[in-house]
Amino acid sequence: MEYEITSKPLMLQETVAMLYKYVNGISFRDILSRKKFFAGSEVTENMIRRMDRLQQIMEELCGHLNPMDARLQQFFARIDADSEDVCVAQLMTYSFCRLSHPGLRENAEQICRFWAEAQKEGKWLTPESKSTILLSDRPGSPGDLFEQVCHLPYPAESQIVLYRALRNFNDTMAELVAITEPLAQKLETIYQQESWLLEDFAVYWQEVFGKSHPKEIAREILGYGQTPGIPGKTVVQPLLMSCNFVAFGTDQFGQEHYNLLMLGINASANSHLRRRNNDLDGISLILKAVADRRRLEILQRLSNGRSYCHELAEVMEMDSGNMSRHLALLNNYGFLHQEREATINYYETNAQALRDFLHLVESTLLP
DSSP states (O other): OOEEEOOSOOHHHHHHHHHHHHHTTOOHHHHHHHHHHHHGGGOOHHHHHHHHHHHHHHHHHHTTSOTTOHHHHHHHSOSOTTSTTOSHHHHHHHTTOOSSOOSHHHHHHHHHHHHHHHHHTTOEEETTOSSSOEEEOSSOOOSSHHHHHHTSSSOHHHHHHHHHHHHTHHHHHHHHHHHHHHHHHHHHHHHHHOGGGGTTHHHHHHHHHTTSOHHHHHHHHHTOSSOOSOSSOEEEEEESSSTTOEEEEEEEETTEEEEEEEEETTOOTTHHHHHHHHHHHHHHHHHHHHOSHHHHHHHHHHTSSOEEHHHHHHHTTOOHHHHHHHHHHHHHTTOEEEEEETTEEEEEEOHHHHHHHHHHHHHHHOO
């Protein structure tokens, strides 16, 4: 069972993931809230502490940025409402991640070389994945780069943005580096000073890999029909900012080929098994919780703008105590954003959490 767990985060990918969450208003606390329900006892005190710190880091480093800035939107706006962690920058960096040069600028240069070589070799984009760009050298290319992008499973407007980025790959990557490098330098310093952010990652996975090969774990988590990858070494790359992301593929360092397993810090060995076996119980509990006309009306009203308990109770002609209980239940399931100002808790519907839940219902009942 030959494997290696790397200890140095990839700063290009880490910074891209941080900016993606900031631009799209994704909170680490909301992610953890959803995980608390679905993972139960697997949410540890250290995980809560880590997610809170990642939220603080994102706010500290990105708080001066305008998320609606055109350049940030170009690179980091969500490319598909049905998929998390999918934006132009993520597709360009995670898809062609290279481990031989973990530094941001060196990694970006190597990604550009990889893309150029792939184009020379006639490799084409395949529509087999939403979260990463996959290349194939098999027969059956749909045509030139534009036609290949048109076959990818994204909305038409996102296909156009992605095509422009890939067509001018080097220039696009240079612009991405200019945006991310100042933030990456600060983020790397924080990671070095706060090594505890990754301290239990290797311990957990070493125990897991002592029982099952990393390729088998990848098969279970990602739901492959058969063990993926190639014979030989597997390199395990931890991801902090992409805490839920899991990907598996092959990479090359010099003449050596190896498997690359990218694991977010929230991933666990039985993530896929939990989804497969226990989601019906979880889904039924949530459906019972929200299958109340008042709660549905609360979500509808709060999707149009934030409000607080007493104001909602007055508008909906309800007792404030009952309203407080409704809000607490919806908030516990992650369906609300909560923000405190002075002594008042303001609530707003967490649209992405609702989409995630509806997608979970669909994927569970209609696999």
